[in-house]
Amino acid sequence: MRVTQSMLSNNMLRNLSSSYNKLGKLQEQIDTGKKVTRPSDDPVVVMKSLGYGMQVEKVDQYQKNLGQVNNWLDSSEDALDGAGSILQRAKELATNAANTGSMTKDDRDKIKIELNQLQEQMRDLANTKVGDKYLFSGTMTDKPLYDKDNGGYPNLATDVPAPTGPIIDGYTSNVEIEVFDSVSLRVNTNAAEMFKDIDKLFDGLNAKVDATGEADDNINFGEAISNIDKQLDVVLTKRADIGARSNRAELMHNRLEMQEGAAKKQRSLNEDVDMEKAITEMITSESIHRAALSVGARIIQPSLVDFLR
Amino acid sequence: MGSTFMGLETSKRGLQTQQSALYTTGHNISNANTLGYSRQRVNMEATSGFPGVGLNAGTMPGFLGTGVTAGSIQRIRDGFVDKQFRDETNKLGYWESRTDAISQMEDVLAEPSEYGLQQSLTDFWKSLGVLSTDPENGGARAVVVERGVAVADSFNYIHKSLKNIQDNLGKEIGASVNTINSILKQVGDLNKQITDVEPNGYMPNDLYDARDNLLDQLSQLVPIEVKYEKSGGNALAIAEGSVTVTIKTKGSEGLKVVEGKEFAQMRTKSVNTSSDNVNPNGDIEGFYLVKLNPDGSDMKVDRNMVEETGTPTYIRHEDFLDQGKLKSLVNSFGKDDGKGLYPEMIDKLNLMAQKFAEKFNEVHKSGTDSKGDKGLDFFVPSDGTISASTIKINSKIQDDPSRLAASDSATAEAGNGNNAKNLGDVLFDKDIDLGNDSVQSFFSGKIIGELGVKGQQAINMTKNAGTLLGAVSNRRDSISSVSLDEEMTNMISFQQAYNASARMITVVDETLDKIINGMGVVGR
Numbered sequence: 001m002r003v004t005q006s007m008l009s010n011n012m013l014r015n016l017s018s019s020y021n022k023l024g025k026l027q028e029q030i031d032t033g034k035k036v037t038r039p040s041d042d043p044v045v046v047m048k049s050l051g052y053g054m055q056v057e058k059v060d061q062y063q064k065n066l067g068q069v070n071n072w073l074d075s076s077e078d079a080l081d082g083a084g085s086i087l088q089r090a091k092e093l094a095t096n097a098a099n100t101g102s103m104t105k106d107d108r109d110k111i112k113i114e115l116n117q118l119q120e121q122m123r124d125l126a127n128t129k130v131g132d133k134y135l136f137s138g139t140m141t142d143k144p145l146y147d148k149d150n151g152g153y154p155n156l157a158t159d160v161p162a163p164t165g166p167i168i169d170g171y172t173s174n175v176e177i178e179v180f181d182s183v184s185l186r187v188n189t190n191a192a193e194m195f196k197d198i199d200k201l202f203d204g205l206n207a208k209v210d211a212t213g214e215a216d217d218n219i220n221f222g223e224a225i226s227n228i229d230k231q232l233d234v235v236l237t238k239r240a241d242i243g244a245r246s247n248r249a250e251l252m253h254n255r256l257e258m259q260e261g262a263a264k265k266q267r268s269l270n271e272d273v274d275m276e277k278a279i280t281e282m283i284t285s286e287s288i289h290r291a292a293l294s295v296g297a298r299i300i301q302p303s304l305v306d307f308l309r
Numbered sequence: 310m311g312s313t314f315m316g317l318e319t320s321k322r323g324l325q326t327q328q329s330a331l332y333t334t335g336h337n338i339s340n341a342n343t344l345g346y347s348r349q350r351v352n353m354e355a356t357s358g359f360p361g362v363g364l365n366a367g368t369m370p371g372f373l374g375t376g377v378t379a380g381s382i383q384r385i386r387d388g389f390v391d392k393q394f395r396d397e398t399n400k401l402g403y404w405e406s407r408t409d410a411i412s413q414m415e416d417v418l419a420e421p422s423e424y425g426l427q428q429s430l431t432d433f434w435k436s437l438g439v440l441s442t443d444p445e446n447g448g449a450r451a452v453v454v455e456r457g458v459a460v461a462d463s464f465n466y467i468h469k470s471l472k473n474i475q476d477n478l479g480k481e482i483g484a485s486v487n488t489i490n491s492i493l494k495q496v497g498d499l500n501k502q503i504t505d506v507e508p509n510g511y512m513p514n515d516l517y518d519a520r521d522n523l524l525d526q527l528s529q530l531v532p533i534e535v536k537y538e539k540s541g542g543n544a545l546a547i548a549e550g551s552v553t554v555t556i557k558t559k560g561s562e563g564l565k566v567v568e569g570k571e572f573a574q575m576r577t578k579s580v581n582t583s584s585d586n587v588n589p590n591g592d593i594e595g596f597y598l599v600k601l602n603p604d605g606s607d608m609k610v611d612r613n614m615v616e617e618t619g620t621p622t623y624i625r626h627e628d629f630l631d632q633g634k635l636k637s638l639v640n641s642f643g644k645d646d647g648k649g650l651y652p653e654m655i656d657k658l659n660l661m662a663q664k665f666a667e668k669f670n671e672v673h674k675s676g677t678d679s680k681g682d683k684g685l686d687f688f689v690p691s692d693g694t695i696s697a698s699t700i701k702i703n704s705k706i707q708d709d710p711s712r713l714a715a716s717d718s719a720t721a722e723a724g725n726g727n728n729a730k731n732l733g734d735v736l737f738d739k740d741i742d743l744g745n746d747s748v749q750s751f752f753s754g755k756i757i758g759e760l761g762v763k764g765q766q767a768i769n770m771t772k773n774a775g776t777l778l779g780a781v782s783n784r785r786d787s788i789s790s791v792s793l794d795e796e797m798t799n800m801i802s803f804q805q806a807y808n809a810s811a812r813m814i815t816v817v818d819e820t821l822d823k824i825i826n827g828m829g830v831v832g833r
Contacts, residue, residue: 004792005341007783014779038415039757040764047761049421050753057431061438068442132445133724139716141724142445170722177442178730188724271421304794308801 012296019289026282052267059260072187079128091228098221112209119202126195136191140170153196316817322376323810329379330803345522347384347789354380395528401774402529402634410641411764417470426463437733444726450710468697475651478642483588490574492527497572500551508542532557532632573598592645595625659696665748666695668741676714676728681721684714
């Protein structure tokens with residue numbers, strides 16, 4: 001084949017430009033740490049990358065949701081712990097009050113004052129707030145369970161006897177938080193009924209302490225005490241329920257951490273550059289490029305012109 | 310025996326011929342870097358011997374040579390390689406233009422990145438996740454609205470950018486048609502000059518080069534076929550004659566665009582007639598051909614450049630081969646059957662925006678806002694129906710985020726975020742008329758995935774066509790391009806032949822001197 005200067009220089013230009021292209025691509029990969037930067041680089045990798053990216057973001061969001069779950073559960077647990085203590089104290093007081101022999105009116109008045117305080121505190125516990133939310137108001141999280149201004153607890157469908165006025169379902173509705181694709185955890189503790197019952201219990205107790213004159217030592221506190229025991233049991237059951245759900249949340253936490261690791265690993269395997277490989281390739285390409293340049297410089301230069309005369 | 314001065318005559322021819330060869334060498338060297346120049350060679354021929362044949366011709370022991378003449382100056386070129394070169398050029402033209410169109414699309418969609426549509430959808434989903442756990446929080450509501458605005462903005466932006474590029478592609482079609490028309494006119498003009506010169510026995514090599522160069526350029530834009538018509542008169546046997554150019558189409562019959570000095574001009578036929586008939590004013594139906602009347606007005610012609618009365622025959626876009634930049638631009642810009650890279654992508658985005666908005670609205674309306682009112686349409690069209698260009702957030706919700714229907718209960722329940730969760734699920738709902746895809750998988754698969762596959766194919770084809778063109782171009786250069794070494798070698802041999810002819814003249818001069826001045830002087 002007849003070879004001319006223009007062919008040599010065209011070839012050299014073509015080769016240099018393709019080797020520049022390759023260097024450019026490798027530079028981009030090393031700079032960004034990603035194998036691909038546009039869909040045409042590798043459609044499959046890009047498609048998967050969008051999917052894995054979404055997966056990672058989802059797990060991230062679910063982990064945040066789980067934080068909320070723990071917030072709810074821990075605060076509810078604390079509140080119910082408080083409720084248990086109050087009931088215990090109430091039981092002690094009731095037992096004291098029942099001790100008819102040594103109780104004077106003064107003593108009973110003191111007990112009554114304390115019982116009143118306990119009732120108030122119980123109402124405060126029913127209105128426990130975390131952030132903006134009333135924890136025990138079901139989905140009516142912006143409304144306190146015990147309405148101090150209008151007096152009392154809301155009317156519930158389960159109230160016996162049937163309440164007058166509107167029944168608001170929201171106070172007994174559950175709040176659920178999604179912690180994984182179609183896995184939701186109930187985070188609220190449905191305690192409206194319980195607090196209402198406890199409140200009634202205190203009302204009864206107060207009435208009894210109030211009604212007890214010095215002359216009358218035969219008032220039966222036994223029933224009241226057993227009622228307190230029943231409510232203590234209810235509180236305990238609710239705490240056990242919260243405990244069980246905390247365990248589930250803990251389990252989900254572990255699972256999400258695993259999921260996070262897996263999703264990130266998959267994403268990384270899919271789209272991250274293998275640095276050692278990329279840098280090795282770059283060095284190889286670079287030396288090829290250098291060789292091409294120096295060979296080009298030697299070949300393009302001379303022609304017969306240089307050697308005549 | 311020849312005349313006294315025959316030797317001088319013979320050597321003079323030698324001088325002249327070698328000189329013209331030297332000049333041609335100079336021309337070659339000067340044009341070593343001229344694009345489209347093919348090297349030239351002086352075809353030297355020995356002149357007819359003495360004596361000539363005839364009754365009265367003297368007898369001699371044989372022909373006596375009378376020297377050399379420059380028979381013709383010829384371009385060194387291979388028509389077959391030219392044909393190959395043009396075939397590869399129009400493939401490369403097609404794929405290069407397609408790669409370019411797809412690459413611009415990729416730039417607009419910007420996936421994978423942190424500012425593409427995917428990211429805004431992800432952010433939107435996350436904000437709904439936050440809202441579902443914290444529905445009483447006004448901040449969470451405001452964030453959902455803002456992220457929703459970002460989703461709508463992404464759709465609007467992508468749509469607008471794609472439309473802009475599509476408009477530019479339209480302008481490029483107009484520019485390409487103008488280039489084609491200008492080349493056709495120039496080829497016609499060159500044909501005229503060439504056919505004027507050839508009958509006189511000349512070889513207008515540089516005109517041929519100019520014409521071939523134009524045909525190379527034309528083949529980038531449209532697939533062409535060329536045929537040659539010999540000139541009459543005293544034309545040399547190796548003269549090329551005038552070129553007939555045909556644009557190849559599907560089916561056996563092409564479109565004749567240049568024949569002799571006659572040339573056609575191309576006109577674009579788009580859905581809305583454009584004022585200049587060159588720049589498309591909408592989806593492209595096809596092209597048609599005209600000849601220019603002396604007053605510059607169009608005369609409609611058929612496939613054979615014969616005047617056609619009545620409605621002209623449109624050559625529909627689908628009749629054109631998928632070769633050359635022009636067809637590639639049409640395929641990207643869009644055709645009257647609604648197909649085309651850009652219209653199809655815009656349609657897909659519109660569909661995605663529409664289906665997403667419809668389902669999202671449906672779920673939103675099934676929920677209740679924080680005041681206990683039923684949800685409104687979350688996404689509304691700014692005009693007409695919802696599409697990628699018109700999608701926006703209902704201004705009532707944007708002004709008052711408490712109208713976000715996060716709750717799934719019939720009455721106001723501040724802590725109920727179930728509907729926010731359902732809203733987030735819309736992104737992954739496969740039951741929304743997107744052909745078994747969810748919005749998420751439609752975007753990643755049908756939009757980004759398919760774009761990537763098309764882009765990858767275009768890049769590979771461009772590389773292949775580029776490699777093939779490089780090989781053919783090398784072959785052509787191997788035949789036609791100037792080698793300085795070769796020219797130098799030739800220069801030396803022509804120079805030496807010139808010198809030797811000159812020395813020959815000296816010899817003849819000396820012999821004549823002997824006869825004229827040295828003879829018949831006995832005893833002087």
